[in-house]
Amino acid sequence: SRSIRLASIPGDGIGPEVVAQGLKVLSAVLPQDVKLETESFDLGARRWHATGETLPDAELAALAEYDAILLGAIGDPSVPSGVLERGLLLKLRFAFDHYVNLRPSRLFPGTDTPLAGRPDIDFVVVREGTEGPYTGNGGSLRTGTPAEVATEVSVNTAYGVERVVRDAYERAQARPRRKLTLVHKNNVLVHAGRLWKDTFDRVGAEYPGVTTDYLHVDAATIFLTTQPERFDVIVTDNLFGDILTDLAASVSGGIGLAASGNINPAGAFPSMFEPVHGSAPDIAGTGRADPTATVLSVALLLRHLGYAAQAARVEEAVEADLAARGAARRTTDEIGDALAARVSG
Amino acid sequence: SRSIRLASIPGDGIGPEVVAQGLKVLSAVLPQDVKLETESFDLGARRWHATGETLPDAELAALAEYDAILLGAIGDPSVPSGVLERGLLLKLRFAFDHYVNLRPSRLFPGTDTPLAGRPDIDFVVVREGTEGPYTGNGGSLRTGTPAEVATEVSVNTAYGVERVVRDAYERAQARPRRKLTLVHKNNVLVHAGRLWKDTFDRVGAEYPGVTTDYLHVDAATIFLTTQPERFDVIVTDNLFGDILTDLAASVSGGIGLAASGNINPAGAFPSMFEPVHGSAPDIAGTGRADPTATVLSVALLLRHLGYAAQAARVEEAVEADLAARGAARRTTDEIGDALAARVSG
Ligand SMILES: CC(C)[C@H](C(=O)O)[C@@H](O)C(=O)O
Numbered sequence: 001s002r003s004i005r006l007a008s009i010p011g012d013g014i015g016p017e018v019v020a021q022g023l024k025v026l027s028a029v030l031p032q033d034v035k036l037e038t039e040s041f042d043l044g045a046r047r048w049h050a051t052g053e054t055l056p057d058a059e060l061a062a063l064a065e066y067d068a069i070l071l072g073a074i075g076d077p078s079v080p081s082g083v084l085e086r087g088l089l090l091k092l093r094f095a096f097d098h099y100v101n102l103r104p105s106r107l108f109p110g111t112d113t114p115l116a117g118r119p120d121i122d123f124v125v126v127r128e129g130t131e132g133p134y135t136g137n138g139g140s141l142r143t144g145t146p147a148e149v150a151t152e153v154s155v156n157t158a159y160g161v162e163r164v165v166r167d168a169y170e171r172a173q174a175r176p177r178r179k180l181t182l183v184h185k186n187n188v189l190v191h192a193g194r195l196w197k198d199t200f201d202r203v204g205a206e207y208p209g210v211t212t213d214y215l216h217v218d219a220a221t222i223f224l225t226t227q228p229e230r231f232d233v234i235v236t237d238n239l240f241g242d243i244l245t246d247l248a249a250s251v252s253g254g255i256g257l258a259a260s261g262n263i264n265p266a267g268a269f270p271s272m273f274e275p276v277h278g279s280a281p282d283i284a285g286t287g288r289a290d291p292t293a294t295v296l297s298v299a300l301l302l303r304h305l306g307y308a309a310q311a312a313r314v315e316e317a318v319e320a321d322l323a324a325r326g327a328a329r330r331t332t333d334e335i336g337d338a339l340a341a342r343v344s345g
Numbered sequence: 346s347r348s349i350r351l352a353s354i355p356g357d358g359i360g361p362e363v364v365a366q367g368l369k370v371l372s373a374v375l376p377q378d379v380k381l382e383t384e385s386f387d388l389g390a391r392r393w394h395a396t397g398e399t400l401p402d403a404e405l406a407a408l409a410e411y412d413a414i415l416l417g418a419i420g421d422p423s424v425p426s427g428v429l430e431r432g433l434l435l436k437l438r439f440a441f442d443h444y445v446n447l448r449p450s451r452l453f454p455g456t457d458t459p460l461a462g463r464p465d466i467d468f469v470v471v472r473e474g475t476e477g478p479y480t481g482n483g484g485s486l487r488t489g490t491p492a493e494v495a496t497e498v499s500v501n502t503a504y505g506v507e508r509v510v511r512d513a514y515e516r517a518q519a520r521p522r523r524k525l526t527l528v529h530k531n532n533v534l535v536h537a538g539r540l541w542k543d544t545f546d547r548v549g550a551e552y553p554g555v556t557t558d559y560l561h562v563d564a565a566t567i568f569l570t571t572q573p574e575r576f577d578v579i580v581t582d583n584l585f586g587d588i589l590t591d592l593a594a595s596v597s598g599g600i601g602l603a604a605s606g607n608i609n610p611a612g613a614f615p616s617m618f619e620p621v622h623g624s625a626p627d628i629a630g631t632g633r634a635d636p637t638a639t640v641l642s643v644a645l646l647l648r649h650l651g652y653a654a655q656a657a658r659v660e661e662a663v664e665a666d667l668a669a670r671g672a673a674r675r676t677t678d679e680i681g682d683a684l685a686a687r688v689s690g
């Protein structure tokens with residue numbers, strides 16, 4: 001009989017509330033014969049305040065033994081900026097070689113968009129997750145003086161770019177529209193830009209069925225607001241992907257619905273699934289957090305682990321729930337219950 | 346009697362067409378006693394194809410003698426990406442120390458926006474223009490091989506950050522809402538981010554009347570689409586400013602209306618004014634280019650040279666013209682004529 005060993009990192013703010021709903025829906029959708037074992041890891045702001053630890057080696061090693069990780073949200077205003085982001089979230093992405101940061105955007109019926117005319121939005125961003133300006137390379141000289149110089153180094157390797165570009169072509173080829181857009185800024189960032197563009201063109205020769213396009217990142221923001229329907233799969237670097245996926249979330253139902261997977265495609269390490277939103281400390285504990293982004297992240301988790309039918313059931317449940325949402329505000333728990341009922345129904 | 350010595354760089358594609366209208370409106374709005382001398386510099390794709398030159402030293406030295414520069418657009422698909430951008434446009438911004446890249450966004454009545462509900466948009470982005478990831482620092486190792494490493498280095502100095510942050514505070518203080526938002530990504534780019542945030546806080550102590558705010562660049566894209574009215578003045582680095590101002594242009598009437606000034610506030614070098622849009626080779630020569638962004642850039646030029654009343658006249662003319670625009674399509678020349686008539690009327 002099959003089993004899933006799942007580590008959860010509920011984290012801070014609304015993290016624990018939304019993770020609870022994600023786990024509820026996961027339990028409800030799994031076939032009876034699949035044994036689900038979950039363990040929760042206490043990491044985040046509370047832990048850091050209590051012990052000064054962000055992610056001890058022993059816990060990193062323990063996490064490596066799971067099939068997947070479900071993360072709620074990390075961060076609190078009481079912790080200096082960067083400590084948890086770099087010491088925990090990015091550490092996990094880098095240690096577990098999550099080079100595909102997968103972020104789908106779809107404008108579901110019944111949801112809000114700031115765009116007039118509700119364009120037809122259904123694309124996925126393949127954001128590189130282990131290189132670029134996120135490596136922590138850089139430093140400062142004469143720090144805090146009027147003569148300070150601070151640098152940040154974007155590191156891009158042929159190895160790192162090729163594997164994510166290849167993954168994006170595979171995804172594009174498996175979708176009906178078969179279109180892949182590279183987003184970069186190769187007219188200014190000429191070294192990294194050349195590596196990305198050359199790799200994109202060279203690998204593309206192996207995928208003759210995929211239509212390709214290139215956009216500078218600044219122009220991409222225009223198209224995301226004026227013609228989002230032109231996108232199918234986007235592949236881009238770590239920082240551009242960060243920016244574009246928040247914008248993509250905004251135009252396609254809001255950050256409360258945006259799911260993501262930090263994926264190690266080969267499965268050498270557990271992949272990690274998390275809503276794109278943050279810990280929202282202002283609404284923590286009020287029952288107002290929408291768990292939908294976490295539930296959609298559970299769908300990505302299911303698909304990654306080979307439960308494609310269950311992933312589709314979760315996505316259909318979300319779609320039906322959103323379409324049926326009235327004006328009445330439901331609590332986090334009520335939304336989780338409704339989704340769990342739909343997937344088991 | 347007063348005089349303005351203006352260098353124009355019409356450039357490529359629709360550049361010459363829109364610059365002609367900008368000069369027409371400039372002549373029409375200037376008081377009789379101001380002598381306007383203009384000289385056109387032949388730089389851009391045509392020149393590069395003919396001679397291989399982007400911006401020879403002699404022409405850079407000649408340009409330095411002018412009071413200001415009006416640039417149309419640079420770039421053509423026939424020129425490899427980066428050649429003209431770095432060899433001409435960025436070379437001018439860096440050589441003339443244009444550390445304030447000023448980009449106002451305003452949603453004028455009568456214009457299109459992709460946003461539902463036409464929010465009230467009236468803010469200005471102060472984009473750093475001489476540092477960050479735009480310095481050309483970086484390189485590649487084992488280029489073109491499977492073992493390639495390509496880097497891009499963002500260089501940020503206390504000197505460079507403080508002067509642009511100070512300029513932004515001055516601009517915020519002079520506006521009715523007196524609000525300044527710093528946009529960066531200081532939870533990931535911790536070295537540059539700390540320098541920017543510390544400088545922002547320290548200089549802010551000198552401007553107690555200015556309300557301040559900080560946003561990560563990814564979150565800023567959300568607010569630009571959902572609550573653009575929250576922004577008054579934004580200060581940010583060169584790359585984030587590039588991205589945010591295209592998005593800002595998109596939501597506030599489109600790239601066809603977005604003006605910019607590359608400003609050296611102290612006046613040691615000529616400042617350069619240019620529409621944010623590109624050379625649009627697809628519509629070059631058809632008379633369909635909208636010269637409005639160039640005319641609004643002329644307003645920024647006038648204000649920079651001390652002709653505030655004339656700058657306001659140009660902006661009012663644009664506002665009135667946009668409000669009166671019907672469904673009938675006018676040519677580039679007709680729009681220029683209409684604006685020239687309004688400012689001289
Ligand atoms: C919290 C932060 C480090 C993170 C990122 O920049 O990747 C977040 O914005 C995201 O998109 O997951």
Ligand SMILES: CC(C)[C@H](C(=O)O)[C@@H](O)C(=O)O
Binds near residue numbers: 187188218431434
């Ligand atoms: C053409 C390019 C180099 C330029 C930039 O990135 O600054 C343009 O996008 C702009 O915003 O003026």
